[in-house]
Amino acid sequence: MxxxxxxxxxxxxxxxxxxxxxxxxxxxxxxxxxxxxxxxxxxxxxxxxxxxxxxxxxxxxxxxxxxxxxxxxxxxxxxxxxxxxxxxxxxxxxxxxxxxxxxxxxxxxxxxxxxxxxxxxxxxxxxxxxxxxxxxxxxxxxxxxxxxxxxxxxxxxxxxxxxxxxxxxxxxxxxxxxxxxxxxxxxxxxxxxxxxxxxxxxxxxxxxxxxxxxxxxxxxxxxxxxxxxxxxxxxxxxxxxxxxxxxxQNNVSHIVKFLTAVTIVLSIPTLIASIYGMNVPLPFQTDPSAFTVIVISMVVISGMVAWLFQKKRYF
The missing domain is CATH 3.30.460.20 (CorA soluble domain-like)
Known part of the structure; x- marks a missing residue:
């Protein structure tokens, strides 16, 4: 033009x-x-x-x-x-x-x-x-x-x-x-x-x-x-x-650390439930309160691990 x-x-x-x-x-x-x-x-x-x-x-x-x-x-x-x-x-x-x-x-x-x-x-x-x-x-x-x-x-x-x-x-x-x-x-x-x-x-x-x-x-x-x-x-x-x-990069590292800690905490009840789900003789399997004891044990152990991670600031 x-x-x-x-x-x-x-x-x-x-x-x-x-x-x-x-x-x-x-x-x-x-x-x-x-x-x-x-x-x-x-x-x-x-x-x-x-x-x-x-x-x-x-x-x-x-x-x-x-x-x-x-x-x-x-x-x-x-x-x-x-x-x-x-x-x-x-x-x-x-x-x-x-x-x-x-x-x-x-x-x-x-x-x-x-x-x-x-x-x-x-x-x-x-x-x-x-x-x-x-x-x-x-x-x-x-x-x-x-x-x-x-x-x-x-x-x-x-x-x-x-x-x-x-x-x-x-x-x-x-x-x-x-x-x-x-x-x-x-x-x-x-x-x-x-x-x-x-x-x-x-x-x-x-x-x-x-x-x-x-x-x-x-x-x-x-x-x-x-x-x-x-x-x-x-x-x-x-x-x-x-x-x-x-x-x-630092934020991503914190997210990965948090997810790893959550995964570990959740793996504890999964592991216990997997063991007691085996079709083999297990301790307390005939006890009427075995289910309650196992659930309480999973909650307590998971809570202790979560408290430990919180103390170390993994969360």
Missing amino acids: MHIYTNDAHGRFVRADVIPQCGWIQLQNPTPEELYEVASATRLPFAFLEDALQPEERPRVERQGQASLVLLHEPCRDERVSAIHEDVKYRSLPLGIIVTGDLIVTVSRQASVISPDFMVRHGLRLAPGRQSFNALAMAEGIAQAFAGVMQDIDADIASAEAELARSYRNRELYALLYLNESLIYMTTALKNMMHVMHRIRQDEYLPLTPEDLGMFEAAVAELDQAHAVTHISQLNLNNVMDAYGNII
Whole structure:
């Protein structure tokens, strides 16, 4: 799907039917025909557009001719995963930001956080000489999106912890495991994007004005903060998984010990009843009160064994 935007005389975002000299081309899960149309109209390297659609493409920055590609990752939620214990719900996928002249092109396989509402909310304009600033503002917006996803992940972790504290099932551990995998996606993407931002500054892949440098520093600060929060959450989650794994194992041991003690106590009357159920001469078999004596003996012996186990805290 391709959308073309430009600013009208009042600075408002409006849709355009043709690619303007100064504007924004938004490609979300585009068709091959749309990719060829954009590549031929803007003379962009087709590989720039194609690379942004590869799920495993790592963040990087690249320049060919007048076109600069800033390939970042943005967080996304898998709507097919309804519960956190079923699969990995939070992932990161590539978002390509291509700057060429006064045009900026964004390419992604999914609905992106970079939308016209985002542009308006951050006061961005599609004016000549503003595309480097817009690209850096998009990087800052992506960092903020990571921070928002981290809030959801922390809430899911807290929910899984609360459920795990009163459960002996593996489902909650699977939830923590999948959340940990989500944090790995987030940490890796943020770390790679920080490396990309430093390369932009050092190797001058984008022409930066003094105003652009201020936005660059803000984007780097947001990325660094999001990475720190994600890393801390990952460490905490690993500690929680280890702790609750030991707790569940300890709880299971207590249950096994309790069931074993109950089995021993119940085996005593079973053993006595089995002996006196044999078809052989037995002591007191002719005594009229033999049944009463045997039952009382089973209760007393079982009670003594149960008292002994209770004293040793087997129950």
